[in-house]
Amino acid sequence: xxxxxxTRLLLARVLFESGxxxxxxxxxxxxxxxxxxxTEARAMLDALGEHDSGGSxxxxxxxxx
Numbered sequence: 001x002x003x004x005x006x007t008r009l010l011l012a013r014v015l016f017e018s019g020x021x022x023x024x025x026x027x028x029x030x031x032x033x034x035x036x037x038x039t040e041a042r043a044m045l046d047a048l049g050e051h052d053s054g055g056s057x058x059x060x061x062x063x064x065x
Contacts (some may be wrong), residue, residue, distance in 0.1 A: 005031045005038055012044060024048060 008031040015024035025048050036047040 003034055004014060005035050006039065009041060009044065016048065022053075 008027050012024040012027040012031070015021075015027060025045065028041050028045045028048070031038060032045070035041070
């Protein structure tokens with residue numbers, strides 16, 4: 001679904017795990033355009049900003065605002 005934040009965040013995780021960090025960031029930014037206050041998306045984007053030296057994404061939450 002176009003406005004489904006949970007799906008976008010799942011896509012971001014899959015992209016990240018496959019080494020496509022920039023695409024993962026783009027998916028998270030799209031989620032934040034839909035729901036700017038989504039804390040999970042913000043935490044993921046913060047974690048990816050630190051990823052340049054081998055970071056990881058925070059655990060997924062059950063809820064996606």
